[in-house]
Amino acid sequence: METKQLQQQLFRHLKESLPSHLSLVDELCQLLDLSADSVYRRIRGEKPVTLIELKHICEHYHLSLDQLLQLKNDSVLFRAPGITNPSIPFIEHMKGMLEQFRYFNSFKQGEISYLCKDAPFWYFFLFPEMAAFKTFFWCKTINNEPALANQSFSLEEHRFEECFAIGKQILEEHSRMNTVELWNLESIHSSINQIAYYRDAGIFRDKKDLLAVVESFIQMIDHLQAQAAKGVKFMPGATDIGHRGPIQFYVNELILGNNTILLNLDNKKISMITYSVFSYLITQDNRFAAKAFDTFNTLLSRSTLVSRSGEKDRNRFFNTLRDKVDQLRTQ
Incomplete structure (x- = not known):
């Protein structure tokens, strides 16, 4: 799959993952500190996402590169809320x-x-x-x-x-x-x-x-x-x-x-x-x-x-x- 298609698929996945009342564009503008036009160009695949932008997206939406690149292996990404601070009340x-x-x-x-x-x-x-x-x-x-x-x-x-x-x-x-x-x-x-x-x-x-x-x-x-x-x-x-x-x-x-x-x-x-x-x-x-x-x-x-x-x-x-x-x- 080409890079442009992978990028478009990434943003389709993010949009489907959000509740319907939330705007993916608004969320990404805030997350990546970009204008709406810059976000739209990335969603359409006209502008490649940078590695640091991909890092922010993966961290915020709890995604793995295995998922994004559709790698065929047995790895599954789990979140464990609170694991970074195991002694919380x-x-x-x-x-x-x-x-x-x-x-x-x-x-x-x-x-x-x-x-x-x-x-x-x-x-x-x-x-x-x-x-x-x-x-x-x-x-x-x-x-x-x-x-x-x-x-x-x-x-x-x-x-x-x-x-x-x-x-x-x-x-x-x-x-x-x-x-x-x-x-x-x-x-x-x-x-x-x-x-x-x-x-x-x-x-x-x-x-x-x-x-x-x-x-x-x-x-x-x-x-x-x-x-x-x-x-x-x-x-x-x-x-x-x-x-x-x-x-x-x-x-x-x-x-x-x-x-x-x-x-x-x-x-x-x-x-x-x-x-x-x-x-x-x-x-x-x-x-x-x-x-x-x-x-x-x-x-x-x-x-x-x-x-x-x-x-x-x-x-x-x-x-x-x-x-x-x-x-x-x-x-």
Whole structure:
């Protein structure tokens, strides 16, 4: 392919990657400090982009030269938000996720598909007690934040109200999108194990804190079942759910994959894989997306849809989850 064609293809790719309300020309004028006429000449291929301009474009739009030059190899470029500053507070991870969801919703049409090895991060912020526990666990045990090093968990002391407020905003953004979720009976096991560990290690300050967290966990499961029954996402206590995004809730009792988020935004495919518990890798590589979507759809074909219809299978699944959580009260 000639240089001019490659350059034109680059700018076509960038235009397709932007939400429809954004102007590629305006963005490039600001990014490259060029006039509109200079940008248009580059878009048409009349003026070659310089190496420094290409560097700025690749950094800003998270592109790789492999993608641009269509090199046929197994390399895939992933972004890892926050990796350049691995010690950032947990709340900054949450703010980053909120910005991601706002970006997703800047497109006219958006669908999110989630292969749930673990329950999706945002659902833990449906109710304050579970939100407080999970935030404490992530901050203390995973993020190793010094302020919590020698502390036990107390709902009175550790409310994490700012994190809870951001979590609610993430839920609001998520509820606007069409959603397909694939769950397994083990999707809540990691959270059960976290509560059990804190219980057995004496990290709950009081038995009433443990019981409140378990009750909040069951409330979360009840809410997810209600969403599946209605086939639509909504916030606890909401009366008008007509404007919310639909949800297709699938259960697969045999296969447990990894946490994978797949997005289709105005036919733009984005793939996200979680790592280090609550961090994630993200790529727009079309080859990776094609394989990931194909695998996800294959799993769906071997799973049971329990949203709207499938009442018997839905009740059986959620009753099993509740029984598992309820055992935390007495063990």
